[in-house]
Amino acid sequence: MPTILVIGFDPHTIPGFDPAPVAAGIERGSKLFAELGLTEDLFLVDFTELGGPAEAKLTEKLAGKQYDAVLVGGGIRKGPGLLELFQTVVNLVHWHQPDAAIAFNDSPGDSPDWVLKALEQRRKR
Numbered sequence: 001m002p003t004i005l006v007i008g009f010d011p012h013t014i015p016g017f018d019p020a021p022v023a024a025g026i027e028r029g030s031k032l033f034a035e036l037g038l039t040e041d042l043f044l045v046d047f048t049e050l051g052g053p054a055e056a057k058l059t060e061k062l063a064g065k066q067y068d069a070v071l072v073g074g075g076i077r078k079g080p081g082l083l084e085l086f087q088t089v090v091n092l093v094h095w096h097q098p099d100a101a102i103a104f105n106d107s108p109g110d111s112p113d114w115v116l117k118a119l120e121q122r123r124k125r
Contacts, residue, residue: 003039003065004115005097007058007089008073008108010044022075025108032112041067045076055088062096069101069115069122077104 008026011019026042033040043061045054062070070093077086093102103118105111 001037001039002068002119003041004033005041005043005061005067005070005100006073006111007043007045007070007076007093009075009079010046011075013047015047022108029108029111032109033115036112036116038112038115041065050085054085055092058089058092059096062092067097067100069103069118070097071103071105071111071115071118073111074105074107 006029009022011017011022011026026044030040030042041061043058045058049057072086072089072093076082076089090102093100101115101118101122103111103114105114
């Protein structure tokens with residue numbers, strides 16, 4: 001059973017943001033992972049801890065066990081002013097999970113589709 005790490009923002013920690021739609025999407029994505037027989041490990045970045053604390057927690061998570069795939073959520077890479085965070089996350093995944101497939105999504109609900117595509121690409125290597 002493949003193990004997947006999903007990295008995204010905790011929508012409840014973003015100031016002035018309605019967390020309900022994203023939280024519902026994350027829950028839908030988690031259910032789809034389970035239906036597909038994929039074990040999901042969710043790592044939600046606290047928006048108020050950007051920089052040192054968030055990076056240290058992610059590094060610890062990535063070093064804790066081997067994942068078959070790591071998905072970096074859209075909020076991490078699409079948000080204005082978050083390019084440095086996105087680059088840091090991708091590099092941490094690359095350094096600590098060099099054998100894992102890396103996937104990106106458009107929304108939490110399509111995460112399983114992109115993870116399956118990334119796993120398939122990894123198998124073909």
